[in-house]
Amino acid sequence: MSGLVLHNYFRSSTSYRVRIALAMKGLPYEYVAHHLRHGGHRKASYLSINPQGLVPALVLEDGTMLAQSMAILEYLEETHPKPPLLPTDPKGRARVRMLSDMIACDIHPVNNLRVLNALRSRYGADDTEIANWFRHWVNETFAPLEQMLAHDRQTGTFCHGHTPGMADICLVAQVANNARFNVDMTPYPTIGRIRDACMELPAFIDAAPQKQPDAE
Amino acid sequence: MSGLVLHNYFRSSTSYRVRIALAMKGLPYEYVAHHLRHGGHRKASYLSINPQGLVPALVLEDGTMLAQSMAILEYLEETHPKPPLLPTDPKGRARVRMLSDMIACDIHPVNNLRVLNALRSRYGADDTEIANWFRHWVNETFAPLEQMLAHDRQTGTFCHGHTPGMADICLVAQVANNARFNVDMTPYPTIGRIRDACMELPAFIDAAPQKQPDAE
Numbered sequence: 001m002s003g004l005v006l007h008n009y010f011r012s013s014t015s016y017r018v019r020i021a022l023a024m025k026g027l028p029y030e031y032v033a034h035h036l037r038h039g040g041h042r043k044a045s046y047l048s049i050n051p052q053g054l055v056p057a058l059v060l061e062d063g064t065m066l067a068q069s070m071a072i073l074e075y076l077e078e079t080h081p082k083p084p085l086l087p088t089d090p091k092g093r094a095r096v097r098m099l100s101d102m103i104a105c106d107i108h109p110v111n112n113l114r115v116l117n118a119l120r121s122r123y124g125a126d127d128t129e130i131a132n133w134f135r136h137w138v139n140e141t142f143a144p145l146e147q148m149l150a151h152d153r154q155t156g157t158f159c160h161g162h163t164p165g166m167a168d169i170c171l172v173a174q175v176a177n178n179a180r181f182n183v184d185m186t187p188y189p190t191i192g193r194i195r196d197a198c199m200e201l202p203a204f205i206d207a208a209p210q211k212q213p214d215a216e
Numbered sequence: 217m218s219g220l221v222l223h224n225y226f227r228s229s230t231s232y233r234v235r236i237a238l239a240m241k242g243l244p245y246e247y248v249a250h251h252l253r254h255g256g257h258r259k260a261s262y263l264s265i266n267p268q269g270l271v272p273a274l275v276l277e278d279g280t281m282l283a284q285s286m287a288i289l290e291y292l293e294e295t296h297p298k299p300p301l302l303p304t305d306p307k308g309r310a311r312v313r314m315l316s317d318m319i320a321c322d323i324h325p326v327n328n329l330r331v332l333n334a335l336r337s338r339y340g341a342d343d344t345e346i347a348n349w350f351r352h353w354v355n356e357t358f359a360p361l362e363q364m365l366a367h368d369r370q371t372g373t374f375c376h377g378h379t380p381g382m383a384d385i386c387l388v389a390q391v392a393n394n395a396r397f398n399v400d401m402t403p404y405p406t407i408g409r410i411r412d413a414c415m416e417l418p419a420f421i422d423a424a425p426q427k428q429p430d431a432e
Contacts, residue, residue, distance in 0.1 A: 051360035052318065064307055068321065070286075071313035078306045090294045091280055097287035102268065105284065109325035114356075122349070123339040133338070140330075144267035 003061030004029035007049065009036050010212035013108060013173040014069035015056040019207035020169045021073050025080040029058075033214035036113055070104050073166055085166040096160045099148070099167035102141050103174045110137045111177070134181040138174070142188050150190040157197050164198055172198045176209060219277030220245035223265065225252050226428035229324060229389040230285035231272040235423035236385045237289050241296040245274075249430035252329055286320050289382055301382040312376050315364070315383035318357050319390045326353045327393070350397040354390070358404050366406040373413050380414055388414045392425060 006022065006029045008015030022029055034046060034055050042053050050057040050067050057067045058075075066072050077085045086093045109115070111134045119125040119133060149155045159167035175195045178185070185192050198204045209215060222238065222245045224231035238245055250262060250271050258269050266273040266283050273283045274291075282288050293301045302309045325331070327350045335341040335349060365371045375383035391411045394401070401408045414420045425431060 051363045052322075052357065053360070054322075060307075064310075066307075066310045066314060068314045068317035070321070071310050071317050074313055075306055075310035078309065090291055091276075091282075093294065094280075094282045094287050094291035097290055098282060098284045101284035101287050105286070105321055105325050106268075106270075109321050110328075110331055112326075115326055118349075118352070119339075122345070123335075123341070125339070129338075133334075136334070141268065144269070147267045 005032055005059040006030070007032045007034055007046065007057040007059070008055045008212075009034050010209045010215045012036065012055050013177040014104075016173040016176060016207060016209060017069045017169050018056045018058060018072050019212075020172065020203055021076050021085060023203035023207050024083060024085070024164070025076055027076070027080065031213055033212075035214065070100065073169070077166075083163065085169070087160055087165070092154065092160060095152075095154060096165055096167045099145065099159050100170045102145055103167075103170040106141045107137055107174055108177075131181045135183050138178055138181075138183050139187075142183075142191060146188045146190055149194070155190070155194075158194055164201060164204075168194060168198050171195060172204055221248055221275040222246070223248045223250055223262065223273040223275070224271045224428075225250050226425045226431045228252065228271050229393040230320075232389040232392060232423060232425060233285045233385050234272045234274065234288050235428075236388065236419055237292050237301060239419035239423050240299060240301070240380070241292055243292070243296065247429055249428075251430065286316065289385065293382075299379065301385070303376060303381070308370065308376060311368075311370060312381055312383045315361065315375050316386045318361055319383075319386040322357045323353055323390055324393075347397045351399050354394055354397075354399050355403075358399075358407060362404045362406055365410070371406070371410075374410055380417060380420075384410060384414050387411060388420055 004022070004027060006015075006018060008018065008031070010033065036055070047053050049059065049065055052067055054067065056069055056072065057065055058072050059065050066075055073085060086096055116130050116134070119130060125133070149159060154160055156162040158164045159171060171191060172195055175185070175191065205211070220238070220243060222231075222234060224234065224247065226249070252271070263269050265275065265281055268283055270283065272285055272288065273281055274288050275281050282291055289301060302312055332346050332350070335346060341349070365375060370376055372378040374380045375387060387407060388411055391401070391407065421427070
């Protein structure tokens, strides 16, 4: 597989997930930046690629467009199994997907830029209210996530054992996002420890927002 | 596999997804109802099962708790491959997961009961505003979803070919939810056609909210 094109945005945490996975799998790609704040993803030229107009979208060399970061991660895992993002046993795989989706379904979508913009335009939410909203939903899920990670012997250096995988990818991207809204990480020592372990790995370091060509 | 316990709520569309999948796979289960509107999912007895306090949660006969509906669907698919919820080719699987996650990540979480409640309590949103919010996010995703389904020859009787699968499960559960907020389905003939095809199948009929023991 070559000729991959990743449509993304440096600050998008779903884009960050895909960048980490591509780096872990050792897959090179062309980086195409879409500036979400300036509406670049709503241009007709991009809508003709991804009708949803969101990032990330991964275009394969045959032109197939794959959107939705979690679907892209599953695709990369199926087509490039090594190193694995999921364990081999079904219950372990379910646990990793559960931990991943706690972030991917219960935190990120509610705190997405377009939702925060809707709170501003519909309800006149100011920066303080936006930050409170963001932190509320992070805390609602990080509290049980911390508990589930801290009290399960399946947790190791990383979310599941001693190799990084799908849940770690989601965790790192979310923690990076949290920093922009000053989320207090003190109540989440296990999450913080796993994040720090990931950030020693080249795939996580190189995929970080501030390392991307469109970083501000 | 027997002795499955499904913690759920008749009206929860994520619970509905899991009920359809269990029915398609022919797996019996014990139905335990948690009334979300009355906070039944926040009781200590349930938090000791699922620390996140959300439904659905599937408890396996060995006591393993699986939460997050999409992770549960993947687990059921891996452990009971027939009938399949996903096609066999990686690109087809990615397409089905993409269509599924458009609903599971971009519609449902933003329109979840707890988010609607937060709009009421934080911003004083009334019933009209709540309905507008709900419809806005459905339309934001249903418009490109309709386009992607209508203009792709991989779409058949169902979202992907002529057998129902993961994306159809998400679609049907979302359309059921939409009805509560009077979403106009006129602009979405392909989504409506697929929904109608699903609702001729026993697994989809039997899993419907109004057929559940806690239905009101």
